[in-house]
Amino acid sequence: DAGVTQSPTHLIKTRGQQVTLRCSPISGHKSVSWYQQVLGQGPQFIFQYYEKEERGRGNFPDRFSARQFPNYSSELNVNALLLGDSALYLCASSSGQGSDTQYFGPGTRLTVL
Amino acid sequence: AQSVTQLGSHVSVSEGALVLLRCNYSSSVPPYLFWYVQYPNQGLQLLLKYTTGATLVKGINGFEAEFKKSETSFHLTKPSAHMSDAAEYFCAVRSYNTDKLIFGTGTRLQVFP
Numbered sequence: 001d002a003g004v005t006q007s008p009t010h011l012i013k014t015r016g017q018q019v020t021l022r023c024s025p026i027s028g029h030k031s032v033s034w035y036q037q038v039l040g041q042g043p044q045f046i047f048q049y050y051e052k053e054e055r056g057r058g059n060f061p062d063r064f065s066a067r068q069f070p071n072y073s074s075e076l077n078v079n080a081l082l083l084g085d086s087a088l089y090l091c092a093s094s095s096g097q098g099s100d101t102q103y104f105g106p107g108t109r110l111t112v113l
Numbered sequence: 114a115q116s117v118t119q120l121g122s123h124v125s126v127s128e129g130a131l132v133l134l135r136c137n138y139s140s141s142v143p144p145y146l147f148w149y150v151q152y153p154n155q156g157l158q159l160l161l162k163y164t165t166g167a168t169l170v171k172g173i174n175g176f177e178a179e180f181k182k183s184e185t186s187f188h189l190t191k192p193s194a195h196m197s198d199a200a201e202y203f204c205a206v207r208s209y210n211t212d213k214l215i216f217g218t219g220t221r222l223q224v225f226p
Contacts, residue, residue: 004156033212042117042203042216043157056213090156094212102212104149104156 002027004093004105012111013081021076021108025093031055032074033102034066035090043090049074050096078110086112115140115206119217127225132191134220136178136204139185146187147205147214148178157203163187174198199224 005024013019025032031050035043045058049068068074072093078085088109092102120135138144145164149157161172168180178189187204201221205214 031212033214035214040219042205042218043214045213045215048212050212056211058213092157092212092214096212098209101147101159101162102214103159106156109154 004091004103006089006091006105006108008108009106010109010111012113014113015081015083017081017112018077018079019081019110021078021089021091021110023074023076023091023093023105025072025074025091026103029093029095029103030072031094031096032068032072033092033094034074034076035092036060037088037090037107038084039087046076055096081112083112086110115144115208115215117204117206117215117217119202119204119220121220122218123221123223125223125225126194128196129193132176132189132194132198132222134189134202134204134222136187136189136217137185138187138204138206140206140208142208144206145209146178146180147207148172148176148187148189149203149205149216151201151203151219153200160189160202194222194224196224196226198222 033048034046037043047066048056063079088107091105094102116139147162148160163180204217
């Protein structure tokens with residue numbers, strides 16, 4: 001079975017631009033979470049979506065938004081990019097139930113110049 | 114609120130030596146605890162998790178961890194290090210009713226021949 005997939009793998013943008021990152025969860029998983037991992041740090045929680053509804057939001061500005069589609073794939077959008085948004089963006093999927101494990105994708109490396 | 118502290122940002126061991134990576138957590142509710150490994154330019158892979166039940170948890174690649182409530186610890190161990198164990202290791206905590214993982218800052222493990 002395919003794992004969590006993310007696209008694109010790498011992205012270079014300039015300050016002020018907008019970016020959209022995509023994630024496809026493991027088949028059968030209904031929950032998708034997004035994390036930002038700045039170089040040298042642990043991942044930071046951005047959003048969780050379950051059954052197309054936002055279930056949780058981390059401490060990120062409103063420039064960050066996300067949505068989940070009927071097929072449970074998800075997009076993360078970041079507007080008005082700043083240099084500090086340069087990071088590895090990780091997507092994780094799970095069933096969304098109880099103690100189920102979250103499985104991570106390979107990430108999208110975003111560089112803002 | 115929940116938090117994770119990983120003592121030691123870098124740990125170096127010789128091949129065949131014991132690996133001990135330390136993790137302490139803070140949680141006002143019974144925690145779920147996780148160890149993930151990250152190889153360069155890759156996403157996170159689950160090593161093991163504790164939810165309920167037996168406090169000694171065995172994971173993949175010979176790793177294990179013990180949940181000690183009295184010490185609020187969840188240290189990761191492996192009896193004999195292998196060169197392929199060189200990677201970044203993250204401890205994480207979450208509560209039962211959310212997918213939000215809170216990560217530590219990570220420990221980079223180096224293994225010398």
